[in-house]
Amino acid sequence: MSTQALRESMIANPLQHVPAWTVAAFDPTEGDLPRRSLDQKGLQHYLTALSEAGAPGVLLAASTGWGHARTFEEHQATLIAAGNLPLPNCIKQSLLRIEDPLKDNVSLLRKLQQLDYGIVWTRRGSQLLPKASDEEVADYMLPLVREATQMNLPVGIYSISTVDKAPLKVGAAKLLLQKLGDELARRVVAVKITEPNFENSTLTYLNDPVFVNKKIVQGWDEFYGRALREGTDEEGVQHCGATSGAAACMVYAYQVMYQAAQKNQWDKLAQIQQVVSKVFYSMQGVDKNLFPDLQIAKWMMGLGHPLTESRSSDDAQPVLDTLAKLARSSNPEHVQLIIDSLLIMQDHPNYQSPLKKELTSIIQ
Numbered sequence: 001m002s003t004q005a006l007r008e009s010m011i012a013n014p015l016q017h018v019p020a021w022t023v024a025a026f027d028p029t030e031g032d033l034p035r036r037s038l039d040q041k042g043l044q045h046y047l048t049a050l051s052e053a054g055a056p057g058v059l060l061a062a063s064t065g066w067g068h069a070r071t072f073e074e075h076q077a078t079l080i081a082a083g084n085l086p087l088p089n090c091i092k093q094s095l096l097r098i099e100d101p102l103k104d105n106v107s108l109l110r111k112l113q114q115l116d117y118g119i120v121w122t123r124r125g126s127q128l129l130p131k132a133s134d135e136e137v138a139d140y141m142l143p144l145v146r147e148a149t150q151m152n153l154p155v156g157i158y159s160i161s162t163v164d165k166a167p168l169k170v171g172a173a174k175l176l177l178q179k180l181g182d183e184l185a186r187r188v189v190a191v192k193i194t195e196p197n198f199e200n201s202t203l204t205y206l207n208d209p210v211f212v213n214k215k216i217v218q219g220w221d222e223f224y225g226r227a228l229r230e231g232t233d234e235e236g237v238q239h240c241g242a243t244s245g246a247a248a249c250m251v252y253a254y255q256v257m258y259q260a261a262q263k264n265q266w267d268k269l270a271q272i273q274q275v276v277s278k279v280f281y282s283m284q285g286v287d288k289n290l291f292p293d294l295q296i297a298k299w300m301m302g303l304g305h306p307l308t309e310s311r312s313s314d315d316a317q318p319v320l321d322t323l324a325k326l327a328r329s330s331n332p333e334h335v336q337l338i339i340d341s342l343l344i345m346q347d348h349p350n351y352q353s354p355l356k357k358e359l360t361s362i363i364q
Contacts, residue, residue, distance in 0.1 A: 083117055
């Protein structure tokens with residue numbers, strides 16, 4: 001299927017054609033402080049490995065990939081580098097930063113339009129006050145979303161309070177669609193929700209008839225299983241998908257969870273989700289409303305340090321301890337899925353995990 005045919009299929013039927021789950025991908029890095037650079041060869045190997053592991057979609061330049069920390073030029077370079085990589089059976093998606101000047105984003109949109117990106121995402125934005133009205137939020141998002149939809153690009157809108165200091169409320173999203181008008185609003189195919197309270201975020205979108213034909217994409221990993229159960233209607237149509245930062249380092253677990261959901265094996269999904277969540281939260285600090293530091297996992301996988309910081313075995317020790325404890329108390333097969341995911345780069349000599357010995361010794 002051509003890129004344009006793929007885009008048109010998602011616009012025509014988002015519930016069927018927006019990826020069932022997507023990996024919010026890491027940003028392989030090379031070089032030294034004070035500022036590292038994108039490792040394009042590492043990016044190629046990593047995205048290929050995710051695709052071969054079964055990921056139906058990858059999202060580039062989101063917070064998992066530290067898109068928020070890059071200059072516009074660095075951000076654009078990441079998206080273009082990924083856009084030039086062939087990924088059969090895997091839909092590439094890009095996150096545009098609404099804080100960047102509109103003229104720069106429009107120029108970037110034109111470049112992405114020529115590459116094989118299936119969906120363009122953007123957020124509520126961090127420059128609005130947390131108490132901004134729904135009208136103010138919709139008006140702020142409108143110019144960029146309108147530009148993207150006028151290029152006939154499928155668009156996703158994105159709620160993530162840990163970055164934007166406030167959620168994208170249902171009322172603001174509905175106003176945005178109204179302001180776009182019916183034809184352009186059709187091209188908004190999905191809403192992604194990365195919020196720590198399921199009832200006040202994901203569930204409100206699922207329950208609003210305005211979004212009945214939009215894919216509701218769960219982004220807070222702990223709620224993945226619940227979102228799939230709540231999102232299945234009486235006819236078996238699935239309204240929910242997922243975009244996961246945790247899947248960046250636990251891709252095999254997410255593949256098996258999705259397969260379990262397809263078979264209505266909810267107990268199995270819940271068991272794997274519990275293991276995934278414990279590993280996920282082992283990278284989190286004291287404040288449980290903040291997203292875990294997944295750059296620890298990136299370093300463990302051999303994909304380099306954060307752009308402007310460093311990680312070490314000391315940072316990774318809670319992850320190793322959690323995996324070892326789970327191997328004794330949970331199904332070892334579920335733990336092995338995560339270990340295999342952390343070692344997904346092991347076929348590439350220049351990207352070996354610095355903790356390969358420790359990881360491979362957890363389950364004997």
